[in-house]
Every structure is written in C-alpha cells, then in structure tokens.
Amino acid sequence: xxxxxxxxxxxxxxxxxxxxxxxxxxxxxxxxxxxxxxxxxxxxxxxxxxxxxxxxxxxxxxxxxxxxxxxxxxxxxxxxxxxxxxxxx
Numbered sequence: 001x002x003x004x005x006x007x008x009x010x011x012x013x014x015x016x017x018x019x020x021x022x023x024x025x026x027x028x029x030x031x032x033x034x035x036x037x038x039x040x041x042x043x044x045x046x047x048x049x050x051x052x053x054x055x056x057x058x059x060x061x062x063x064x065x066x067x068x069x070x071x072x073x074x075x076x077x078x079x080x081x082x083x084x085x086x087x088x089x
Contacts, residue, residue, distance in 0.1 A: 003065065011069045018076045025083035051075055 026044060030037045055068045 008066055008069065011066070011073065015069055015073050015076065018073060018080065022076055022079045022083065025080065029083060047075070047079075 026040055029040045051072060054071060058068050058071070059065075
C-alpha cells in the first residue's frame with residue numbers, strides 16, 4: 001500500500017480545523033440549554049463511538065488511513081451542516 005503522506009497530512013490538518021468548528025457549534029448548542037443541549041450531548045458521545053468503530057473496521061478490512069480520514073471528514077461536514085442550519089429558539 002502506497003501512501004501519499006503529503007496529502008494525508010494535509011487532509012488530517014483540515015480535519016482538525018473542521019472538527020474545531022464543529023466543537024464550537026456544539027458548545028454553543030449545549031450552552032443554550034434545553035432539549036437541544038441534552039440531545040446534542042448524547043449524540044456527540046454516540047457519534048464518536050460509532051466513528052471509532054467504523055474506522056477500526058475499515059482498517060481491519062485492509063482499508064487505508066486515507067479512507068478513514070475521508071470518512072471522518074464526511075461525518076464532520078455533515079455535523080457542521082446540521083449545526084449551522086439550526087434555528088435559534
């Protein structure tokens with residue numbers, strides 16, 4: 001398996017930046033309190049467990065680190081979209 005380390009490193013750096021934005025959006029949701037905060041706390045935990053299991057399964061099946069990072073970025077992007085369009089109550 002040949003890895004393009006420069007691309008992988010770049011993708012991992014972008015993942016880190018994108019994840020920080022989602023963390024900020026989630027903190028805003030949690031700080032607002034109410035049902036949305038409760039839901040977000042639970043979702044955050046279950047998503048992390050599911051993502052770790054998916055990554056482990058991908059690697060055990062012979063998948064590449066690039067594939068794992070790509071899937072994590074997809075999950076982060078979906079969360080950013082969901083949290084960004086949330087209307088304030």
